[in-house]
Amino acid sequence: MLILTLSSVTKTFGGLVAVAGVSLAAERGQIVGLIGPNGAGKTTVFNLITGSVKPDDGHIFFAGHALTGLRPHRIVSLGIARTFQTIRLFPKLTVLDNVLSGCHCRLSSGVVASLLRLPSQRQEEKLVLKRAMEELEFVGLAEAWTSQAGSLAYGDQRRLEIARALAAEPKLLMLDEPAGGMNEQETHNLMKLIGRIKDRDITVMLIEHDMGFVMQVCQKIMVMENGSLIAQGTPLEVQSDPRVVEAYLGQDED
Amino acid sequence: MTKKRKRLFRTLEILGPVLFFCLPFFLEEVDRGPYILDLLSMVGLYALLSLSLNVILGHAGMFHMGHAAFFAMGAYTTANLNLTYGWSIMATLPVAALTSGLMALVVAWPVIHLRGDYLLIVTIGIVEIVKIALTNDIFGLTGGPNGLISIARPSIFGFGITRPQHFFYLIWVMVGLTMILFYWLENSRFGRALKYIKEDTVAAEGMGINTTAYKLMAFIIGAAWAGMAGTIFASKMRTISPESFSFGESVTMFTIVILGGSGNQKGVILGSFLVMGLPELFRNFEDMRLLAFGAALVAMMIFRPQGLCPPKPSRYRLPSPYDSKYPGGGHC
Numbered sequence: 001m002l003i004l005t006l007s008s009v010t011k012t013f014g015g016l017v018a019v020a021g022v023s024l025a026a027e028r029g030q031i032v033g034l035i036g037p038n039g040a041g042k043t044t045v046f047n048l049i050t051g052s053v054k055p056d057d058g059h060i061f062f063a064g065h066a067l068t069g070l071r072p073h074r075i076v077s078l079g080i081a082r083t084f085q086t087i088r089l090f091p092k093l094t095v096l097d098n099v100l101s102g103c104h105c106r107l108s109s110g111v112v113a114s115l116l117r118l119p120s121q122r123q124e125e126k127l128v129l130k131r132a133m134e135e136l137e138f139v140g141l142a143e144a145w146t147s148q149a150g151s152l153a154y155g156d157q158r159r160l161e162i163a164r165a166l167a168a169e170p171k172l173l174m175l176d177e178p179a180g181g182m183n184e185q186e187t188h189n190l191m192k193l194i195g196r197i198k199d200r201d202i203t204v205m206l207i208e209h210d211m212g213f214v215m216q217v218c219q220k221i222m223v224m225e226n227g228s229l230i231a232q233g234t235p236l237e238v239q240s241d242p243r244v245v246e247a248y249l250g251q252d253e254d
Numbered sequence: 255m256t257k258k259r260k261r262l263f264r265t266l267e268i269l270g271p272v273l274f275f276c277l278p279f280f281l282e283e284v285d286r287g288p289y290i291l292d293l294l295s296m297v298g299l300y301a302l303l304s305l306s307l308n309v310i311l312g313h314a315g316m317f318h319m320g321h322a323a324f325f326a327m328g329a330y331t332t333a334n335l336n337l338t339y340g341w342s343i344m345a346t347l348p349v350a351a352l353t354s355g356l357m358a359l360v361v362a363w364p365v366i367h368l369r370g371d372y373l374l375i376v377t378i379g380i381v382e383i384v385k386i387a388l389t390n391d392i393f394g395l396t397g398g399p400n401g402l403i404s405i406a407r408p409s410i411f412g413f414g415i416t417r418p419q420h421f422f423y424l425i426w427v428m429v430g431l432t433m434i435l436f437y438w439l440e441n442s443r444f445g446r447a448l449k450y451i452k453e454d455t456v457a458a459e460g461m462g463i464n465t466t467a468y469k470l471m472a473f474i475i476g477a478a479w480a481g482m483a484g485t486i487f488a489s490k491m492r493t494i495s496p497e498s499f500s501f502g503e504s505v506t507m508f509t510i511v512i513l514g515g516s517g518n519q520k521g522v523i524l525g526s527f528l529v530m531g532l533p534e535l536f537r538n539f540e541d542m543r544l545l546a547f548g549a550a551l552v553a554m555m556i557f558r559p560q561g562l563c564p565p566k567p568s569r570y571r572l573p574s575p576y577d578s579k580y581p582g583g584g585h586c
Contacts, residue, residue: 076462093450101446111475165461
């Protein structure tokens with residue numbers, strides 16, 4: 001079953017065509033990798049899907065909803081959560097506060113209930129603290145719940161970002177270079193974590209430059225170059241595709 | 255901080271307000287008692303205003319320097335309802351909150367997406383427009399530059415609020431209630447959303463928070479509270495005129511919040527005492543008193559730019575079984 005479909009989506013920034021008529025689809029329950037050289041338009045595709053950038057042309061569908069033109073917070077509540085290429089936590093807030101931000105869209109108490117601390121609001125607060133701690137345990141950061149997010153080690157910040165995204169109860173999780181800047185041990189742990197996320201029936205879409213990581217983790221890989229999709233398939237298919245080799249290594253002169 | 259010092263602070267925190275509330279009994283005997291009480295009431299009124307501005311500026315991080323506009327809206331709403339229709343002052347309180355909140359909705363809607371300094375300029379514009387409108391007797395409701403006179407005193411369940419100590423209690427009870435309500439608001443889904451917006455609006459939107467709606471809501475709540483402060487002000491002074499709601503008043507509130515530590519209620523109360531009280535202490539310096547006050551502000555911003563009491567990280571009481579598994583948290 002397809003969970004995400006992009007049909008000929010185009011985005012230009014000034015004269016630069018960042019994404020040129022890209023059509024792609026993601027199967028539910030898969031781990032999908034989006035790769036390509038720097039400047040290929042991968043992050044722009046992510047931004048288009050999550051609504052932080054609006055497409056000039058084309059349509060995006062997610063689990064039966066048209067996403068085109070929706071604001072980011074609406075898209076999160078429909079079930080797409082993300083992490084950022086450069087870590088974008090709330091550095092001055094606590095670890096727990098960061099995860100609670102992900103829970104926000106699944107809660108309902110409004111201003112009046114909060115101002116008067118109604119019983120319904122207190123009940124909800126209890127539940128949300130439980131939810132947030134569950135996600136912290138899932139990524140292995142529960143011990144650090146009172147720490148300031150900005151004071152965590154780099155790899156832990158990455159994991160916290162994932163916990164925060166998971167707290168939004170997504171059907172599709174989008175990870176933008178999750179292994180970026182990680183050492184071998186951390187990367188290995190991340191692979192296991194992503195596997196466990198898949199076991200929760202969450203579709204994962206990720207951008208990554210670490211080819212060993214991508215080939216090992218993903219069931220399907222899409223390759224972009226200069227704003228276009230040049231290949232897609234299983235890791236083996238993609239590795240042997242001459243256009244992919246050319247995009248990464250350059251063309252043979254003769 | 256050692257345990258002993260912590261306990262001392264705790265005791266002071268409880269004892270301080272209790273002693274403060276007993277103050278009028280002692281001051282009645284003193285020579286300048288009524289004057290001091292009046293001054294403390296003004297401090298309380300500004301504390302109320304600054305607490306309401308704190309929701310917008312301290313929690314949501316929006317640079318809003320036009321709070322006097324909403325204060326004015328509340329004051330003139332009360333004055334008109336009282337003078338023209340004979341409403342009792344306390345009955346106008348919710349109406350003042352409503353009109354100020356509505357005004358905030360209308361004026362903030364188109365500009366709420368502006369960031370930092372741009373929003374600041376627009377809000378300065380708003381307060382100037384309001385002052386000019388008041389001076390020009392807009393819709394014949396404001397009495398022009400002379401303002402409106404002989405507004406009634408409030409009464410609660412038949413008890414007339416007339417003497418300085420009555421106003422002292424009315425205002426400071428309101429300050430206390432506001433602090434409790436806003437504390438609850440701060441430590442809720444709504445308060446957290448504002449915190450995320452202040453830290454990183456883009457990330458907040460990306461985590462599923464409707465940033466526009468929450469910013470607007472913060473503006474409306476702050477404005478509604480300023481409107482209620484306007485009601486109290488109008489009935490305390492009995493005369494209101496445009497100069498009470500100038501840009502300068504907005505700057506005073508802004509200073510109180512920044513100086514006290516934006517986002518921290520205790521800081522805001524402390525700021526109100528300093529900004530409203532210090533110039534009175536410096537009265538002996540005559541012409542120099544504002545200079546001394548200004549110098550104190552400058553020194554403050556150099557040595558403690560985060561404010562006197564910057565906000566502390568939020569604390570939660572974890573539900574079981576997490577409370578015993580991961581101790582080290584505090585009380586909510």
